Amino acid sequence: MLGLIYFITVNNLRSYFGRKDLLFYFIGLLSLLFLLFKGLYPQIEKYPVWFLAFVIEIFRIHQRRKDFFIIRRLYFSILFCEYIIYSIPILILYAISDQWEYILILLFFILTIILLPRYRGNVVKYPFFVFSPFWTIFFRKNKLFLLYPISVFLIIKGFTINNIGLVYFSLALFFFGVYNILTQRELKYHICISVYKGEKYLLKQLKNTLANSIIVFSPLIMLIMFYDIVQIWIFFPILFLLLEVNLIKYAFFENDIHQVLVFIFCLVLFPFLLPLVAFPYLYYLSVKNIKLFQDVKTGY
Amino acid sequence: MLKLVIEKKYYRKNKVLESIDFEISSNGIYGVIGKNGAGKTTLFQCIASQTPYSGYIHLNDKPIDKDAVGWCPTNPFVYDYLTSEEFKSFFAKLYGLKKVNNDLFDLPKNQLIKEFSTGMKKKAYLNALLQKKYSIYLFDEVFNGLDIESVFTFEKIIRKLGESNIVFVSSHILPPLFKICKNIFLIEDSNIKKFKKNEFDQIESFFDKY
Numbered sequence: 001m002l003g004l005i006y007f008i009t010v011n012n013l014r015s016y017f018g019r020k021d022l023l024f025y026f027i028g029l030l031s032l033l034f035l036l037f038k039g040l041y042p043q044i045e046k047y048p049v050w051f052l053a054f055v056i057e058i059f060r061i062h063q064r065r066k067d068f069f070i071i072r073r074l075y076f077s078i079l080f081c082e083y084i085i086y087s088i089p090i091l092i093l094y095a096i097s098d099q100w101e102y103i104l105i106l107l108f109f110i111l112t113i114i115l116l117p118r119y120r121g122n123v124v125k126y127p128f129f130v131f132s133p134f135w136t137i138f139f140r141k142n143k144l145f146l147l148y149p150i151s152v153f154l155i156i157k158g159f160t161i162n163n164i165g166l167v168y169f170s171l172a173l174f175f176f177g178v179y180n181i182l183t184q185r186e187l188k189y190h191i192c193i194s195v196y197k198g199e200k201y202l203l204k205q206l207k208n209t210l211a212n213s214i215i216v217f218s219p220l221i222m223l224i225m226f227y228d229i230v231q232i233w234i235f236f237p238i239l240f241l242l243l244e245v246n247l248i249k250y251a252f253f254e255n256d257i258h259q260v261l262v263f264i265f266c267l268v269l270f271p272f273l274l275p276l277v278a279f280p281y282l283y284y285l286s287v288k289n290i291k292l293f294q295d296v297k298t299g300y
Numbered sequence: 301m302l303k304l305v306i307e308k309k310y311y312r313k314n315k316v317l318e319s320i321d322f323e324i325s326s327n328g329i330y331g332v333i334g335k336n337g338a339g340k341t342t343l344f345q346c347i348a349s350q351t352p353y354s355g356y357i358h359l360n361d362k363p364i365d366k367d368a369v370g371w372c373p374t375n376p377f378v379y380d381y382l383t384s385e386e387f388k389s390f391f392a393k394l395y396g397l398k399k400v401n402n403d404l405f406d407l408p409k410n411q412l413i414k415e416f417s418t419g420m421k422k423k424a425y426l427n428a429l430l431q432k433k434y435s436i437y438l439f440d441e442v443f444n445g446l447d448i449e450s451v452f453t454f455e456k457i458i459r460k461l462g463e464s465n466i467v468f469v470s471s472h473i474l475p476p477l478f479k480i481c482k483n484i485f486l487i488e489d490s491n492i493k494k495f496k497k498n499e500f501d502q503i504e505s506f507f508d509k510y
Binding site: 131 | 351366382386390395412
């Protein structure tokens with residue numbers, strides 16, 4: 001079993017380390033020790049909870065592994081040993097700072113990850129409207145639901161310690177998650193075959209964006225309302241900006257750089273209401289582009 | 301009646317189709333054959349209004365409406381991280397259909413398309429595409445990747461569609477086409493040659509020269 005653990009661990013770490021490259025191992029070890037004792041050690045006594053975030057990395061490794069069929073007989077022992085090996089740096093930090101309860105919590109999380117029924121094959125269903133399929137695709141592919149516990153924690157913490165910046169930061173996390181969804185381009189063929197032409201197609205997309213954004217943000221809206229109803233004003237500019245991102249995608253459909261630049265411009269000049277002023281023009285450009293994709297003219 | 305006139309179709313400086321002129325006066329199944337790169341897919345793209353060309357295509361004396369054409373490409377446009385059911389719902393939304401229709405092919409409901417084989421991906425696409433009714437169906441190398449059972453099922457579906465619609469099927473495998481097609485069009489050197497049912501035996505001899 002030890003041999004198997006050794007090979008699996010080496011195989012997983014091989015993407016980071018070269019083979020028989022002693023100098024690289026030496027520099028890597030020095031960097032790790034420096035990071036641990038100079039960078040992280042001073043922080044662990046102040047913020048021990050944050051170091052538990054390492055569990056997310058273990059969860060990610062666990063979800064991506066494809067070797068369950070090889071290790072099925074020694075499933076539990078191999079995975080437990082392997083994840084302990086990965087966690088050694090964090091465990092050492094907790095041990096030398098005498099925070100044994102966090103070691104127990106980390107071990108508990110690792111056990112939970114291993115013993116949780118794997119939903120491999122059981123596809124997680126999302127309640128999104130599928131006129132734009134990227135909401136489901138992006139949440140599924142990048143496991144964006146993992147942002148919820150982090151955001152909920154930040155919002156509660158923000159209101160508890162009276163730091164509204166933490167609340168805004170948690171919303172920003174989701175905003176950029178959704179921003180990435182909205183910049184995903186559907187195939188031109190799918191725009192082309194839709195029965196919704198030009199403006200109708202765009203309006204359908206905007207409604208879809210609005211509905212799905214509300215679905216994504218609703219748990220956070222409710223949580224914020226619970227603490228301070230006045231703070232929900234923040235969702236209006238967020239929703240407006242998301243609609244704008246949707247327009248920017250269609251207005252500059254083939255050019256990623258233009259999309260990013262226009263978005264940054266809108267974001268930076270948001271206090272001067274630039275997105276509001278630019279909205280009609282982006283709408284016009286979007287409709288024009290969609291019509292162009294849908295009306296493939298005969299002749300050159 | 302379908303009247304098709306493609307004066308020329310170029311990709312940059314490469315001539316793909318030229319002086320294509322034929323008409324189809326009755327419903328049925330029509331085969332399209334040709335070497336790789338001969339222009340079969342381009343012909344389908346022109347009929348489906350997916351690419352610009354010089355000429356015109358009329359259906360019942362009116363310019364063809366792209367909503368009247370259902371096209372299944374060789375490599376279907378599917379999204380890997382959706383299930384076949386979700387992909388079908390997505391197509392239903394694109395088509396503005398209220399109800400998602402029944403499946404032609406049985407597929408795992410709780411599995412992502414990325415885990416499907418080539419044939420299963422094609423089936424997922426066909427399930428989504430054939431929710432809607434069209435006047436013209438274009439199936440580009442549709443038998444590729446399908447298992448034997450699905451080939452027979454799909455032959456039946458094509459025959460049924462061919463009774464009341466115009467169906468084009470392209471393939472590199474001749475026997476199924478000989479069995480189901482009314483006429484076969486051979487694309488060669490940017491031109492098209494039509495073979496009637498009683499001339500099918502000439503097709504093999506046509507390729508013998510290579």
